Amino acid sequence: xxxxxxxxxxxxxxxxxxxxxxxxxxxxxxxxxxxxxxxxxxxxxxxxxxxxxxxxxxxxxxxxxxxxxxxxxxxxxxxxxxxxxxxxxxxxxxxxxxxxxxxxxxxxxxxxxxxxxxxxxxxxxxxxxxxxxxxxxxxxxxxxxxxxxxxxxxxxxxxxxxxxxxxxxxxxxxxxxxxxxxxxxxxxxxxxxxxxxxxxxxxxxxxxxxxxxxxxxxxxxxxxxxxxxxxxxxxxxxxxxxxxxxxxxxxxxxxxxx
Amino acid sequence: xxxxxxxxxxxxxxxxxxxxxxxxxxxxxxxxxxxxxxxxxxxxxxxxxxxxxxxxxxxxxxxxxxxxxxxxxxxxxxxxxxxxxxxxxxxxxxxxxxxxxxxxxxxxxxxxxxxxxxxxxxxxxxxxxxxxxxxxxxxxxxxxxxxxxxxxxxxxxxxxxxxxxxxxxxxxxxxxxxxxxxxxxxxxxxxxxxxxxxxxxxxxxxxxxxxxxxxxxxxxxxxxxxxxxxxxxxxxxxxxxxxxxxxxxxxxxxxxxxxxxxx
Amino acid sequence: xxxxxxxxxxxxxxxxxxxxxxxxxxxxxxxxxxxxxxxxxxxxxxxxxxxxxxxxxxxxxxxxxxxxxxxxxxxxxxxxxxxxxxxxxxxxxxxxxxxxxxxxxxxxxxxxxxxxxxxxxxxxxxxxxxxxxxxxxxxxxxxxxxxxxxxxxxxxxxxxxxxxxxxxxxxxxxxxxxxxxxxxxxxxxxxxxxxxxxxxxxxxxxxxxxxxxxxxxxxxxxxxxxxxxxxxxxxxxxxxxxxxxxxxxxxxxxxxxxxxxxxxxxxxxxxxxxxxxxxxxxxxxxxxxxxxxxxxxxxxxxxxxxxxxxxxxxxxxxxxxxxxxxxxxxxxxxxxxxxxxxxxxxx
Numbered sequence: 001x002x003x004x005x006x007x008x009x010x011x012x013x014x015x016x017x018x019x020x021x022x023x024x025x026x027x028x029x030x031x032x033x034x035x036x037x038x039x040x041x042x043x044x045x046x047x048x049x050x051x052x053x054x055x056x057x058x059x060x061x062x063x064x065x066x067x068x069x070x071x072x073x074x075x076x077x078x079x080x081x082x083x084x085x086x087x088x089x090x091x092x093x094x095x096x097x098x099x100x101x102x103x104x105x106x107x108x109x110x111x112x113x114x115x116x117x118x119x120x121x122x123x124x125x126x127x128x129x130x131x132x133x134x135x136x137x138x139x140x141x142x143x144x145x146x147x148x149x150x151x152x153x154x155x156x157x158x159x160x161x162x163x164x165x166x167x168x169x170x171x172x173x174x175x176x177x178x179x180x181x182x183x184x185x186x187x188x189x190x191x192x193x194x195x196x197x198x199x200x201x202x203x204x205x206x207x208x209x210x211x212x213x214x215x216x217x218x219x220x221x222x223x224x225x226x227x228x229x230x231x232x233x234x235x236x237x238x239x240x241x242x243x244x245x246x247x248x249x250x251x252x253x254x255x256x257x258x
Numbered sequence: 259x260x261x262x263x264x265x266x267x268x269x270x271x272x273x274x275x276x277x278x279x280x281x282x283x284x285x286x287x288x289x290x291x292x293x294x295x296x297x298x299x300x301x302x303x304x305x306x307x308x309x310x311x312x313x314x315x316x317x318x319x320x321x322x323x324x325x326x327x328x329x330x331x332x333x334x335x336x337x338x339x340x341x342x343x344x345x346x347x348x349x350x351x352x353x354x355x356x357x358x359x360x361x362x363x364x365x366x367x368x369x370x371x372x373x374x375x376x377x378x379x380x381x382x383x384x385x386x387x388x389x390x391x392x393x394x395x396x397x398x399x400x401x402x403x404x405x406x407x408x409x410x411x412x413x414x415x416x417x418x419x420x421x422x423x424x425x426x427x428x429x430x431x432x433x434x435x436x437x438x439x440x441x442x443x444x445x446x447x448x449x450x451x452x453x454x455x456x457x458x459x460x461x462x463x464x465x466x467x468x469x470x471x472x473x474x475x476x477x478x479x480x481x482x483x484x485x486x487x488x489x490x491x492x493x494x495x496x497x498x499x500x501x502x503x504x505x506x507x508x509x510x511x512x513x514x515x516x517x518x519x520x521x
Numbered sequence: 522x523x524x525x526x527x528x529x530x531x532x533x534x535x536x537x538x539x540x541x542x543x544x545x546x547x548x549x550x551x552x553x554x555x556x557x558x559x560x561x562x563x564x565x566x567x568x569x570x571x572x573x574x575x576x577x578x579x580x581x582x583x584x585x586x587x588x589x590x591x592x593x594x595x596x597x598x599x600x601x602x603x604x605x606x607x608x609x610x611x612x613x614x615x616x617x618x619x620x621x622x623x624x625x626x627x628x629x630x631x632x633x634x635x636x637x638x639x640x641x642x643x644x645x646x647x648x649x650x651x652x653x654x655x656x657x658x659x660x661x662x663x664x665x666x667x668x669x670x671x672x673x674x675x676x677x678x679x680x681x682x683x684x685x686x687x688x689x690x691x692x693x694x695x696x697x698x699x700x701x702x703x704x705x706x707x708x709x710x711x712x713x714x715x716x717x718x719x720x721x722x723x724x725x726x727x728x729x730x731x732x733x734x735x736x737x738x739x740x741x742x743x744x745x746x747x748x749x750x751x752x753x754x755x756x757x758x759x760x761x762x763x764x765x766x767x768x769x770x771x772x773x774x775x776x777x778x779x780x781x782x783x784x785x786x787x788x789x790x791x792x793x794x795x796x797x798x799x800x801x802x803x804x805x806x807x808x809x810x811x812x813x814x815x816x817x818x819x820x821x822x823x824x825x826x827x828x829x830x831x832x833x834x835x836x837x838x839x840x841x842x843x844x845x846x847x848x849x850x851x852x853x854x855x856x857x858x859x860x861x862x863x864x865x866x867x868x
């Protein structure tokens with residue numbers, strides 16, 4: 001326990017010295033403030049954006065809320081559809097053979113590439129954004145639940161043979177619980193994916209959202225607002241990942257992470 | 259007997275795979291015919307024809323193969339760099355708790371920042387040439403590589419390390435003989451996933467100022483309203499990604515036979 | 522010992538990160554060779570002059586080493602300006618931001634932008650009301666027909682300005698319509714699928730969508746205000762490469778004269794420029810665009826109200842909150858006429 005606090009202190013010191021170093025580099029003019037605004041300036045901008053709509057038309061809390069909403073809805077559907085699909089692909093051979101090649105082809109296409117297609121399907125409302133995020137989280141959800149089940153499949157077979165359990169019983173009582181940690185890893189990757197694809201999704205017809213804020217700030221050349229947007233994405237992303245890891249530790253016994 | 263079931267299995271695999279594609283194409287066709295989708299989106303037939311034609315007729319400055327090879331070169335450069343630094347940082351963080359405490363908080367904040375969001379910063383810092391494109395691709399693969407390697411180095415059998423220590427092994431011996439080998443399977447997983455994420459980052463990277471590349475096809479398709487270029491780019495990225503993943507999976511199977519990872 | 526190594530390695534990894542940035546900035550500063558000139562264009566109409574100059578080989582004759590840089594949009598172009606990557610650029614309305622953030626200068630005009638147009642579908646009720654404001658008899662729309670409609674446009678561009686001007690002229694409040702910001706590229710696709718009621722397009726889109734989809738133009742920006750494409754020069758180049766900039770400006774006016782004298786040539790050059798950038802070069806559409814968008818020749822430059830369109834667009838950006846009012850004033854001060862006056866003194 002004492003050792004743990006020591007490392008936490010080191011972490012904090014590390015973060016602070018990183019910020020100080022950054023401040024020093026920026027203020028000493030080694031890199032001009034135009035290229036790397038000082039942290040103090042960014043903090044100022046952050047405070048300013050909390051209550052001010054300029055230059056992009058909405059305050060920072062509204063942007064954050066919009067992005068969180070879109071990312072979480074997309075993530076939710078990605079998990080709800082992706083995990084069962086991954087499990088069925090791993091469990092039912094014909095399913096596997098039917099979907100796998102298609103899936104392998106679609107997998108490498110980056111979410112940004114889907115943007116124009118999603119607009120034509122879902123129009124300009126929130127749905128087109130959610131659907132881009134959905135794809136980004138759906139794919140890792142499928143992959144991980146698929147390999148989670150696959151990895152232990154042989155063992156399940158022996159178990160079912162030995163005890164005469166039905167295929168369904170084995171699936172629900174043994175295979176899925178034992179794939180739990182893998183599925184959670186998938187959820188973590190999926191959450192990361194949905195958050196990462198946010199900016200791409202908000203290239204579509206947006207008036208708010210962190211991605212939109214960054215885009216507009218780029219256009220008007222407010223590099224400080226760009227930085228604030230990027231850092232907010234980073235901090236919120238990190239917080240959500242930690243939250244999910246916490247959930248995993250609570251829910252899955254014998255998780256992958258020791 | 260075994261041979262026979264094997265071929266039957268193979269036949270089924272092909273059959274269902276092709277069936278899957280057919281259903282997909284059918285849905286695509288139906289969407290074109292029955293919904294607004296068709297007003298702007300080409301049918302499968304038109305897309306396929308455009309795709310094949312792109313091998314002979316140049317789009318912009320190159321034919322499709324030219325675009326793909328340009329993108330591949332960019333990805334390989336960014337990917338190599340991100341793999342090397344990713345493995346070093348990952349091992350460092352997995353092996354030493356001190357390094358973990360120092361780097362991890364900063365890494366955590368950098369990790370969720372998407373490739374597209376790096377673009378404005380990369381332009382300011384590095385400019386608009388090829389190095390910027392490599393940087394975006396680098397960022398695309400980097401965090402995957404770090405996470406996987408770190409995982410591997412953290413999952414070293416602590417008893418094994420303890421025994422080695424008792425037997426008087428030095429720090430660097432433990433690192434080379436125990437930590438490194440047992441991290442290898444994880445590193446390979448990292449190499450695989452980071453290759454696919456690097457390849458995916460090519461689209462964001464080529465948004466900058468590129469005038470060629472598979473990602474550029476999609477972007478130019480969007481910008482000029484020539485949606486067939488968009489489709490060609492997507493098919494190309496999908497296919498190449500598939501090929502790259504298969505190659506690396508086979509390489510892993512050959513190189514580390516001792517790890518039985520089913521995938 | 523182990524800890525020391527770890528700390529050293531961390532430092533070794535962090536240091537190049539910063540060193541890299543430092544090196545870059547010094548590099549761009551030392552690149553100030555008198556004859557080297559970075560020219561910024563985009564893959565749209567504004568690139569045709571730069572391409573013509575390049576193809577004619579005029580720059581070499583003048584002793585200029587041109588590095589022509591094509592940026593896909595105003596954002597990247599402005600970021601590159603901040604990074605000190607180009608000296609002179611051809612740019613539309615987004616020049617305001619480049620000037621404000623980098624103390625760049627507007628030194629002249631190269632075109633009068635026309636063709637920014639609002640479209641509706643054939644069956645729109647807006648077409649029933651024509652000439653509501655007697656000053657603009659050709660403009661469609663009235664408060665009854667436009668209120669509550671959805672307008673698709675690219676934010677922060679002259680199209681945005683068009684929407685604001687239009688609403689003002691027909692007496693509709695800015696908040697009485699729903700505005701959907703979107704690239705015109707995607708806008709075309711979306712409008713084609715039946716989303717939105719009014720959509721704004723620049724050339725060359727505005728020249729083709731009428732034929733392709735049967736959409737009907739209801740107003741253009743040139744109905745209301747004049748807008749121009751401008752030559753923007755970085756602060757560094759303005760002060761330290763004045764001679765090279767003036768040489769290049771001379772070529773811009775020379776190209777404008779030649780291309781305006783022969784619209785057929787202008788259209789063909791436009792086709793070439795578009796094809797070079799991966800777009801279909803439709804000769805008919807390019808002919809129309811060549812007729813519509815007028816390059817600024819020396820005579821026009823001398824006779825026009827220099828600085829008025831720039832002031833109008835700056836006020837517009839201040840109005841929608843993209844910039845602060847005092848920034849708009851600073852911008853107006855950076856629209857300078859000394860360079861083109863010297864360049865055109867002997868014409």
